Amino acid sequence: xxxxxIGATAIAILTLFGIxxxxxxxxxxxxxxxxxxxxxxxxxxxxxxxxxxxxxxxVLPLLAGLDxxxxxxxxxxxxxxxxxxxxxxxxxxxxxxLALTLLxxxxxxxxxxxxxxxxxxxxxxEWFLALVLLxxxxxxxxxxxxxxxxxxxxxxxxxxxxxFYFLGDARSSSLMFMILCVALALIAYAxxxxxxxxxxxxxxxALRENEAATRxxxxxxxxxxAQIMLIGSAxxxxxxxxxxxxxxxxxxxxxxxxxxxxxxxxxVLGGIGNNRGALxxxxxxxxxxxxxxxxxxxxxxxxxxxxxxxxxxxxxxIILLLMLRYRPGGLLPESPLTTNAHEVLRRAREPEPLSKxx
Amino acid sequence: xxxxxxxxxxVNTIQxxxxxxxxxxxxxxxxxxxxxxNFAHADYVSAGAYAALIVSLSGxxxxxxxxxxxxxxGALAALISHLFxxxxxxxxxxxxxxxxxxxxxxxxIIRYILFLMADYFNLFDLRIAIPLRILFREGSLILSNLFxxxxxxxxxxxxxxxxxxxxxxxxxxxxxxxNNSTLARVIGIPVERVKNHAWLLVGxxxxxxxxxxxxxxxxxxxxxxxxxxxxxxxxxxxxxxxxTGTILGAYVxxxxxxxxxxxxxxxxxxxxxxxxxxxxxxxxxxxxxxPQGFTQFFQRGGxxxx
Numbered sequence: 001x002x003x004x005x006i007g008a009t010a011i012a013i014l015t016l017f018g019i020x021x022x023x024x025x026x027x028x029x030x031x032x033x034x035x036x037x038x039x040x041x042x043x044x045x046x047x048x049x050x051x052x053x054x055x056x057x058x059v060l061p062l063l064a065g066l067d068x069x070x071x072x073x074x075x076x077x078x079x080x081x082x083x084x085x086x087x088x089x090x091x092x093x094x095x096x097x098l099a100l101t102l103l104x105x106x107x108x109x110x111x112x113x114x115x116x117x118x119x120x121x122x123x124x125x126e127w128f129l130a131l132v133l134l135x136x137x138x139x140x141x142x143x144x145x146x147x148x149x150x151x152x153x154x155x156x157x158x159x160x161x162x163x164f165y166f167l168g169d170a171r172s173s174s175l176m177f178m179i180l181c182v183a184l185a186l187i188a189y190a191x192x193x194x195x196x197x198x199x200x201x202x203x204x205x206a207l208r209e210n211e212a213a214t215r216x217x218x219x220x221x222x223x224x225x226a227q228i229m230l231i232g233s234a235x236x237x238x239x240x241x242x243x244x245x246x247x248x249x250x251x252x253x254x255x256x257x258x259x260x261x262x263x264x265x266x267x268v269l270g271g272i273g274n275n276r277g278a279l280x281x282x283x284x285x286x287x288x289x290x291x292x293x294x295x296x297x298x299x300x301x302x303x304x305x306x307x308x309x310x311x312x313x314x315x316x317x318i319i320l321l322l323m324l325r326y327r328p329g330g331l332l333p334e335s336p337l338t339t340n341a342h343e344v345l346r347r348a349r350e351p352e353p354l355s356k357x358x
Numbered sequence: 359x360x361x362x363x364x365x366x367x368x369v370n371t372i373q374x375x376x377x378x379x380x381x382x383x384x385x386x387x388x389x390x391x392x393x394x395x396n397f398a399h400a401d402y403v404s405a406g407a408y409a410a411l412i413v414s415l416s417g418x419x420x421x422x423x424x425x426x427x428x429x430x431x432g433a434l435a436a437l438i439s440h441l442f443x444x445x446x447x448x449x450x451x452x453x454x455x456x457x458x459x460x461x462x463x464x465x466x467i468i469r470y471i472l473f474l475m476a477d478y479f480n481l482f483d484l485r486i487a488i489p490l491r492i493l494f495r496e497g498s499l500i501l502s503n504l505f506x507x508x509x510x511x512x513x514x515x516x517x518x519x520x521x522x523x524x525x526x527x528x529x530x531x532x533x534x535x536x537n538n539s540t541l542a543r544v545i546g547i548p549v550e551r552v553k554n555h556a557w558l559l560v561g562x563x564x565x566x567x568x569x570x571x572x573x574x575x576x577x578x579x580x581x582x583x584x585x586x587x588x589x590x591x592x593x594x595x596x597x598x599x600x601x602t603g604t605i606l607g608a609y610v611x612x613x614x615x616x617x618x619x620x621x622x623x624x625x626x627x628x629x630x631x632x633x634x635x636x637x638x639x640x641x642x643x644x645x646x647x648x649p650q651g652f653t654q655f656f657q658r659g660g661x662x663x664x
């Protein structure tokens with residue numbers, strides 16, 4: 001048996017929770033609120049990770065006032081050492097680089113989402129968008145993998161270090177990183193809650209329910225769809241940056257259809273159309289992920305022949321099927337929106353309390 | 359591009375294209391009759407391939423027996439996923455995305471059960487070892503008995519399926535269901551039974567495709583999944599409704615993946631690593647510019663929806 005360090009486990013789970021929440025909130029805004037079937041979520045997440053791979057190898061040395069070394073090929077080791085040194089000794093460069101990465105990733109991914117949404121206008125059937133996004137994600141992955149210099153094709157880029165690496169102590173640096181992830185997730189949550197309750201959010205829900213009627217009410221639906229894709233994709237890319245920093249590794253193999261499915265499982269499990277549901281789904285999947293990792297290692301060490309990591313995927317499939325069949329609304333189903341106007345209406349309808357009448 | 363390379367790539371096109379046709383017809387049939395873009399189709403292929411591999415490892419090397427085993431396992435996988443997943447959902451008027459997600463989930467479950475099994479019994483990347491004989495040799499071009507099994511079998515099955523759809527009562531009922539399921543029910547077509555038969559057929563053909571695939575390369579749990587988007591590209595070229603279009607689409611996809619890719623590689627230095635992107639580009643281009651695919655060329659014969 002291995003010893004399980006409760007503190008480290010909690011930090012790992014919360015970090016994953018933060019990262020997964022960003023991805024789930026993004027998908028929930030796009031599909032849950034606006035009804036855009038984004039089966040290419042891995043693409044937008046990967047944009048964040050690739051951006052991190054590029055900025056941490058090209059921009060970081062410049063920020064630290066050093067010459068950058070080509071990260072692939074024969075100079076790979078040297079570049080890796082340079083990164084670690086800068087991250088260990090120059091925290092300011094690391095933070096500026098992180099901020100830049102988040103910004104660039106959000107802008108790039110948001111722009112892509114905005115453009116992609118216009119594809120819908122040309123599609124004959126709505127579900128083709130799901131296919132186009134799925135396939136588009138895979139295409140980008142293959143092109144990035146094929147381009148030797150971008151993120152070193154098959155090898156990927158390792159040692160994309162956490163911004164708190166300079167603290168030296170692994171425990172406190174991962175604690176700080178966890179706080180960063182959770183904080184970003186909570187900000188995204190607060191923002192998406194606000195957005196959902198705003199008139200814009202209500203229009204998106206109307207669009208989801210009935211496109212023709214929404215159009216009939218004089219709402220510009222293609223722009224609205226483009227806007228929500230922009231916002232959602234930007235949030236997904238933030239998740240991607242943190243994902244890369246957390247694993248310390250950028251590799252195209254991480255951004256396959258399975259990642260998209262994971263995010264869908266979170267949203268379906270938590271509750272489609274409910275931001276709190278997205279958080280709950282992300283938390284449950286983070287716990288399940290950590291549990292399978294520990295179980296796999298424990299089983300391997302005890303000499304078991306069963307590879308438990310495969311069981312994780314089977315469990316995911318079963319969870320998804322059970323939820324879709326028995327609780328399609330998720331654990332926290334979407335509740336009717338209440339706005340200030342609703343509140344006024346409710347009060348007007350309620351009979352006044354007797355005590356006041358007299 | 360040297361002619362030897364060209365002939366080899368054309369042989370590959372025919373071989374792979376026939377397999378794609380076998381798989382893509384299943385996707386077209388599922389989409390037309392069941393109104394479901396079934397991503398789990400890929401994993402019926404892998405399941406069939408593993409059934410074939412296990413039979414061949416037990417010492418039976420007769421290709422017909424091997425393919426029958428693959429047919430049965432593929433058909434059962436398809437029928438089970440219909441009875442336990444898709445049928446209960448159909449009754450509840452769910453959105454198409456729910457169905458797509460469920461098909462992903464079914465595929466995931468089958469794939470990782472195969473992974474568990476392959477890992478436990480050490481069955482990764484083995485070839486279904488039917489004895490190889492060289493039938494024809496001319497320079498670098500070698501045709502083995504494998505080619506003689508894969509291509510005629512696929513083509514025969516495709517023809518058989520087309521005949522079944524166009525000439526038999528079951529085929530007529532399936533086409534009726536594809537065209538208008540409410541009307542089909544009204545005139546007394548036993549809808550559930552027809553659907554069960556369609557699923558058995560679709561899964562069985564996928565299984566056979568897996569067996570043939572495993573004879574020429576190797577069997578692993580990802581083999582079907584790796585081809586699923588190529589196969590979807592073929593079905594989309596057929597407009598997801600035309601049989602003839604789908605068959606043609608399968609060869610077009612195989613041709614672009616093999617001959618065109620090799621041509622680009624040879625003449626323009628395009629890295630072969632980009633090969634998997636070809637079917638994706640086909641899908642995106644077709645959906646954006648010609649969502650009907652080849653259908654309007656084939657208005658008659660073999661069409662499921664007119």
